[in-house]
Amino acid sequence: MYSPEPRALPFRSILAEQFRVTGFALLREGALAGAALTLICTISLFAAWRYDERLFLEPELLLPPLFVAALLPFAVWKGDRPFDRAILWTLPVHRQQAAIAKVLAGAAWLMLAMLVTFAALALVALGSGGGVGEQEVRIVEGVGGALT
Structure with a gap:
């Protein structure tokens, strides 16, 4: 017994719907992260x-x-068990396209x-009077007068 072939929907409509659905799924985590970032x-x-x-936005500060x-990937796939994709069988698209x-969303x-x-x-760094990126480069003279 074969399963019926799903209707052919354009991939961009599938992607747009997944983007919207994933955004709604991340709403609570996004609000909490936004509040923490604002604080x-x-x-x-x-x-x-x-x-x-003055604060400077240097590469070391970009680690957080x-x-x-x-x-974020854990938040995107929360509630989905890795080997139980039964919901993908019920969608009117191919499972691979939905996944x-x-x-991508x-x-x-x-x-x-x-x-x-x-x-x-960057706004915090600029608001404090600092800058974004490296502000100065120092040249160090090595042994024997060679610049490193």
């Missing part, structure tokens, strides 16, 4: 203003967003989360 940025900015300190990148659409939400996090950190 951290506000405290950092007020501390920088209070102690007259890696936690977002590490935890890859969900992966999660990747798009991850890029959006990284962009928002980077923009918030």
Whole structure:
């Protein structure tokens, strides 16, 4: 007995629907992460203003967003058991298309989360009077007068 062939839907409509559904699934985690990011940025900015300190957005300070990148896939696939894709059999699309659409939607939400996090950190750095990126490069003279 063969299962009926699903209707052929364009992949972009499948991807758009998965993007919307994944966004709704990440709403609670996104709100909590946004509140935490706002709190951290506000405290950092007020501390920088209070102690007259300039913050610079250097590569070392960009390590905290890696936690977002590490935890977001778990939030995207929460509630889905890895080997129980019975829901994909009931959709009017091929299972493989639905799975890859969900992966791409999660990747798009991850890029959006990284962009928002980077923009918030850049605003804190610029708001404190600092800058974004390396501000100075020092040349060190080595043994024998060679520059390294």
